[in-house]
Amino acid sequence: MSAGSRPGLTTALGRYAVEADLSGVPAAALALARRTLVDTVGVALGARHDPAVMIARTLVGTGGGGATVLTDGTSVRDFDAALLNGVAAHALDYDDVVDALYGHPSTVLWPALLATGEDRGSTTRELVDAYLVAFDVELALTEGFTLRRHYARGWHSTATLGVLGAAAGVARLLGATPEQAAVALGIAASMAGGSRQNFGTMTKPLHAGLAARDGVLAARLATAGFTADTTQLEGPLGFFALYGDGPGDLDRVLPALPAEPGTAVLAHGVNVKKYPACYNTQRTLDAALEIAARGLDPAEIDEVRLTVEPGGLDPLIHHRPTTGLEGKFSAEYAVAAALLDRAIGLRTYTTDAVRRPAAQQLLARVWVAEQARPPLGPSEWDQAYAVLEVGYRSGKRETNRVDVPHGDRRAPLDDADLRRKFVDCLDFAGLGAAADTVHTQLTAFGDDTPFTGFGALAAAR
Template sequence: MTVDQAATRLAERALSTTYGDPARHLAVRATIDTVGVMVGGLPQPDAEIVMSYARAAAPAGRVTALGLDATTSPAMAAFVNGALAHVLDYDDVSHAMKGHPSAVLVPALLALGEHTDASGRQLLDAYLAGFDTAVAVAAGLGVAEHYRRGWHATSTIGVFAAAAAGSRLLGLDVVRTAHALGMAASFAGGSRQNFGSTTKSLHVARAAESAVLAVQLAATGGTANHAAIEGPMGFFALLGPGMDGAAFEEALGRSAGVLEPGGLNVKKYPCCYNTHRAADAALATFEQHRGEGVGSARVRVEPTGSAALIYHAPQTGLQGKFCGEYVVATALLLGRVGLDDFTDEAVHRPAIRDLLS
């Protein structure tokens, strides 16, 4: 089953759906959580790399970027705050999109919202419309195969979510919103090969920045092809196995995806979400056998459950976030998995390296 003019269909739904207070309450929590991880990310070395760039390159504007002394443009603010939202890998997760929705949505919406003096309720409803857009795009794309091929769905799908959300926040009509979504199809990118490096948080930074640019360009008359998403050379064809029209239609028929089971998950630990159940089990084992030595550990995960865990002998703190063995070893030996366990020094602790070997 194919669907014509997916961008228009997404635009119509994003602009027309109404949301109730239960969904808005979760959007508030997601926004607060995301701002919290942005602030927490400020001391990180990779955050300083972004700040150094932004201090030299940031244009004048009226929008706040954390860590910068002066306000800047919406696009630059979205870039900086997007990087901060993801640098700790502590941001929330959506199973439906196989990624981190709020890390892209919140920085883009805060930037556009401050620029246009939007209300809090407008921002929350735009967030929810963006989240639902992410769910629909992921369904139509076949996100599991997309992810298996090495794409980072947080950025490839997040840019659509933030473009739809920003369009709603700015009050664009269906035609201009569809153009913004069509631009997002060309702006989407991000390789999982770059997990465990500075570039992973830059995926989010670029997605948030690109969404802001798409919305602002569409608002002033910029155009995209009407089939940029579902066409033979469009997003679905290039980045996935081809459009799943039935799944896309089914997702379009739902709303307030944040309220669905597993719709939005807040992280307990500052590392890849695929390590969390193993970390829970290892911490429970630590409590049950406190004081006993650990010689080895065997961890069984669900199929594809280790797809994001591409490191097995991490050399840096960032790599440690994507090493299941390291997270489990840390939990078993220290009885914790916290921010201080993901530094370059921490991953080389002798007891940890001995267990990893």
């Protein structure tokens, strides 16, 4: 990549993070940022009783501070709140996805920004602007290497790039100088990590929590005078040299920053999950549910064949899941659960649901494969596809194909659907009494009102 021949990238991104003028950002960008906020807070609250969240809470944030832990309402230091809320936001694997990132931006960015913003008394508009700038920076960074190769090697891009986006956004909230913001990126780049081998365990949401925490910590250290190499990203021993592994072009990064700051979120769009499982199962779930709605008898199924695009099975590493978390990363379980239950919800992914004999027996008859040319329908596809073929003992066969799942940026959930998801998450956590008030608060983000937390949750706990 000749990374060393391209000085100035880290410095330029740091300058952009703190100096980008968002005073004229389009209303559509502000609205989409608010939608990501509603979704992220909702799924974080939905994980209130998740074991990963509860275990992390016993070990993190025992001291006081000015930032709220969403799931229990206690106040801790901002970087501790960022960690705990990041774990919670990713624990159900119900949070948003961006295709170009091949990961989950908001589960890192919002926990980091809300924690620091509350601690500092930032306005809700400052928080929204920081999210949009962090999104701009994070998505520009994806242009610096072949992200699919980075992901295929085992890196969890939600965390490896999320920590840099979080550092950029928090540096802006802290009023960092351009030099300090570059240092924050330099520190954060040394914190990047996250192994996909841990998908299907509590450590996957920990990746998001650590990235959120470390983004806050990097920006805090930088503004306190800590030092780092301000050519870290482009340097010969730096981020892209370490994580790029192959063809990449650092000259593409800065031009990828939007000419109108804060609008990368509009250019790339955000996918909001309809189902609480890995995004690579969403097409499969839609396809299977449509077949199930035809009135099939699961007991008569002989075999099911699922075909997806090349790379579509990369995150779906659990072919014989035995826990709820493993089930979220199992194409076979997605098919079995949809065909058996004809509905998918938060309770689909409990360990008891995954282990039930009917599900285990059916998922063992599901065959999965990747193929460039779909076995059904047009040979062309955009980004991804899922083809499901269900064969019955009688010889009858049923087929279905889904290219664009419900909730995709090209087929977004409407406001009513998003609100239903939010309310369902809070009901699942026993916080339904606060759903209307908190939803109204979130959808009003973007003015000069100081953010002081979510007090309406206190009475509902």
